[in-house]
Amino acid sequence: MVAPAVILEDLTKLYRRYSQKRRFQTMKSALIRGDLFRQLRPEEIFLALDKVSFTVEKGETFGIIGSNGAGKSTLLKIIAGTLRATYGKVVVDGRISALIELGAGFHPEISGRENIYINGIMLGLSKKEMQRRFDDIVRFAELEEFIEHPIKTYSTGMYLRLGFAIAINVDPDVLLIDEIISVGDEAFGRKCLDKIKEFQWRNKTILIVSHALGMIKTLCDQAVLLKKGRITQIGDPRMVIDAYLSDVAEKEERELSRLHSQTLEKYALTDEAPFHATGYRKKRWGSRNIEIREVKLLDKNGKEKHIFTSGELMEIRMTIYARKKIKDFVFGIGIFNSGGVSCYGSNTYIEKFAPQEVSGEGMVSFKIKRLDLIEGTYFLDVAAHQIDGTPYDYHRQLYTFRVQSHIDDVGIFRPQHSWSFSPNISFKKM
């Protein structure tokens, strides 16, 4: 039984936020007022990590995902040792190399060669060990021509490449990577990935923080999902990524439905609000003899939502109210994508519904059996007007919904389709 490479036990990190006053506090005023220590007391506490525990076995590649501010980088820094946990225990077995900030210790005035040596010494190697690795590092960074020049003459890419080359060539037992695979150009990125794979093959332990979920999925043996400093999901990367994605979707749904209800409130008709006021003109206008009081987007179970999967059923349901008996009326809808392109528009008159009569409250439903739109954000127009176009109530792109898709196809709409091939053309399933 081999001991694990990294053990975290109940890791907790508190950030103290001092009062606004404290931030501009100076030694002088602290001494004069004699309240040095009272001012040093924190005002607020922010819990960046809350009892995080997990174990990473030797040779495992471990992914850490989560939205911004979930505590991923803090966690990595604590493992690297640059930050100290407030409570809890971290045990790391072996030499760590942290690819958190590349080239952090470089001095701009001196040459690449000298910087390599100094950086290596900072990472805990002796001068001899560095001499042995020097050529590898320079070759990996592709900087043979420039190595004698001062670092300040390097481009950003060269700088990061050198930092990456040093960090990865010091032969660590545990490698911490924070969202930096995207340094350099395409070719270098691939080289970095190859190097990571080589590490895996040599049974080194790797911890990766990334938003590149595809990479996490292909590289990692295990993953953890952090949410506001807490572990919400741990285990197989596919499962963890799915949990993350559904979290993201949930958040987006909340955001959109908040927007929806805000819109309804903002443009609601009250007795006082003159609907012909200028602000209204652009978004909502009409005589209001027929009023569209509410618009809801529903899925096949009649549940209100704002994020649909491509190909799903979507129902647009309007609650309307006619102030009097009206004989001349048309209901219509229009769908626009985020570029303002009309994706679809139709109304009852075009589709040969001859109006008879409407009065009082009612419901109009427009059901799309298959929402075959490509992925993206869409805006919805709804309207009630006369046959000649004179509006009763026109809602201009007041409602927003998102369409998700598993396929990254392009265009505006996705016709139902299938591929077929003659027998001499063969494919493998991806």
Place this chain on the structure above:
Amino acid sequence: MWANLKSLFHYRAMIQALVSRELKARYRGSVLGFLWSFVNPLLMLLVYTFVFTVIFKPPRSEGLTPYALFLFCGLLPWTWFSSSLLESSAVLSNNANLIQKVLFPADVLPCVNVFSNFVHFLLGLPILFAFLVLYQRPLNINLLFFPGVVLIQLVLTLGFALFISSLSVHFRDIRDLLANLLTLWFFATPIIYPLTMIPENFRRVLAFNPMTHIMMGYQDILFRGELPHWKRLSVTFLVSLVVFYVGYFIFDRLRDSFAEEV
């Protein structure tokens, strides 16, 4: 504390590398390069010589001639002391990326800063000695005490540098405060005047200043060729050790806050 010192010793290669980096970077791009370390004190000495022999003539009574040389015996080590302290007030925030982004022993930084100023001091010494020989000052066996005085000053400077650097992470205005304090300190130390010029009752006050004894040590050994006041220097050494201990202790206590505060 002991473990700290051991780890600091363990990092000597890093300190060495960083000091040489500091020195290299300092003169990179200048024509004279390393020669500046000699030229700087030389020019300073020439300026003082000119001022104090042509323009402003100090009383010749107390064996202070040449006055510029007397001044220089104190000024060179004082420059080491004061620029180390002044630079240490910014050293941690200037290297914030090292402290935040890399696993890096922060105590190395003030040490690097003291040592690179120490190197400048050492490079200034040949100039000083050349002039001592030129003016036929009595250089004798008492020179053996010179490294001792340097050591005392080194320990004291390190102690203050650690203290100031850690505190200035929390209080940025220490730098300004320090600049003024160092001017006061400069005049409260017998550098531009001999201690004998001070009225008797003020001498007691000055005796509490550890730099007084260090500076007088230099003046005794180099300028007068006399045996330094070894009793006072021993006490000063003990004081320096205490300052170093306290400075390191405070640095150690505040260490965890650096990554978040710098």
